[in-house]
Amino acid sequence: MIQSQKNFRPGVALGAIVMAFFFSDGCGGGNGSAVPAIPSALRATAVSCSEIDLGWIDSSDNEVGFKIERKKSGGDYILVNNILANEESYQDKGLDCENTYYYRVLAFNGAGDSEYSNDVSSATYPCSQMESQESSQLIAGPFLFGVTKDSATITWQTDRKGRVVVEYGSTESYGKQAYGQSNRVTLGTNDFYVNTVSVGGLEPRTWTHYRIVSLNRRSQDFSFRTAPAPGDEYRFLVYGDSRPAQPVSLAAPDDSVHQAILSKMKERNPDFVINAGDLVEAGPDPAEWVHFFSILSFFPSDIPYYPVLGNHDQGGESIISGFFGTPPDVYYSFDYGDSHFTIINSYLDFSPQSVQYRWLAQDLSDAKQREGITRLFAFMHAPAYCSAPEHTDDQEVRNAKDYLAPLFTDQGVRMVFQGHVHVYERTEAINGVVYIVAGGGGAPLHDAGPLNTQSWTAYKESANHFVEINLWADHITLEARYKDGTVFDNANYY
Ligand SMILES: [Fe+2]
Secondary structure: OOOOOOOOOOOOHHHHOOOOOOOEOOOOOOOOOOOOOOOEEEEEEEOOOOOEEEEEEOOOOOOOEEEEEEEEOOOOOEEEEEEEOOOOEEEEOOOOOOOEEEEEEEEEEOOEEOOOOOOEEEEOOOHHHHHHHOOOOOEEEEEEEOOOOOOEEEEEEEOOOOOOEEEEEOOOOOOEEEEOEEEEEEEOOEEEEEEEEEEOOOOOOOEEEEEEEEOOEEOOOEEEEOOOOOOOOEEEEEEOOOOOOOOOOOOOOOOHHHHHHHHHHHHOOOOEEEEOOOOOOOOOOHHHHHHHHHHHOOOOOOOOEEEOOOHHHOOOHHHHHHHHOOOOOOOEEEEEOOEEEEEOOOOOOOOOOOHHHHHHHHHHHHHHHOOOOOEEEEEOOOOOOOOOOOOOOOHHHHHHHHHHHHHHHHHOOOEEEEOOOOOEEEEOOEOOEEEEEEOOOOOOOOOOOOOOOOOOEEEEEOOOEEEEEEEOOOOEEEEEEEOOOOEEEEEEEO
């Protein structure tokens, strides 16, 4: 779904990544007889050269409204506005550029005024930015990251800094607010802002509704479902190498396979998806990512999508971390249900003395000792085990086998999902670990080679596909599916 904003001015290449937001305004009401409680946690954020946005927590249930007061340095507070009960934000517009303003808020009703909230201040943007600040509204997202049984992180992207607020709750009435941060990211000549908010205190396996408050607007309703408690069944999907055959700068990309796979994956209604790397053909080119997200925008926004860095994605780390919410070096992990998922960067040093290797060893060791975690899964682009002839001499492939495979065995990893070679392959357990190559996501297929090349190969095929994993209390089922959804390989693990 691609939606252009009113007044949107496509000034940068990333401006094409615009989707999914439909804005509306909201308000509420209430009253009572005792003096209301003091509004708390007042915060002020300049969003342009002429506007500062306020947010606070409504701590009372009997106010008639709130009074907003403002002053400049050295001046006296003046009343700016009275606003309705239950509001927790205010946009103060028409300010002078490059000025610091101070604010305080109180709640009132027929019994009187509350004490003032805390004082806060913020400075409007420099006057030189006046023209560019007021002209465009670029928004992309939202993307879900790190969805656990009681929390999630939501990211979205804008071309200027603004409020970073998510309203959320169990219904579309929301009722809770969470505040986050906005960080500037640069790719090539493009700058954009990544807005990140974490919401917590949720119940396992429940839907949360949310909407984003950004650039003075509220988004449409979105939702996500928290992870199950350990022991409950769930499903995830893996595919990789979904990139087009050629850079988008050279040829009109053919994404028919990727689109077909996304369509079938959507039908399988997974709890989340992991892409095993090579999302794009040429990572440093912003146009590649514009294209990738235009394809991904047809996939439901309530299904978390976790990226693995592939060799073709290198140079686009800022986009991956900025849009998906991963750490900058794109190695990370999360718990889901009874399992722990660890994503490794094949293109950052993972030799035994490296920072990443030591993190990985600690991450796996910690996870298996965590209460409720009984299964470990690892994901990386360069395969430790693949019997197809392509890429067998890659340094990362040899290092994965020499450095990482022994660690996976030592730590009791159940399955390792890989990409890079554009085939499907499932091994028997090798030193206790099953290795899957899931590289048939859309890039030109490779030759799988003879079936009996290696004794540990259980099955392999050169085919476009994705892999479905269902986790039950006492076993795991694997189904490899063609791009039309048909199962062509399956296995059970107890
Ligand atoms: Fe690759």
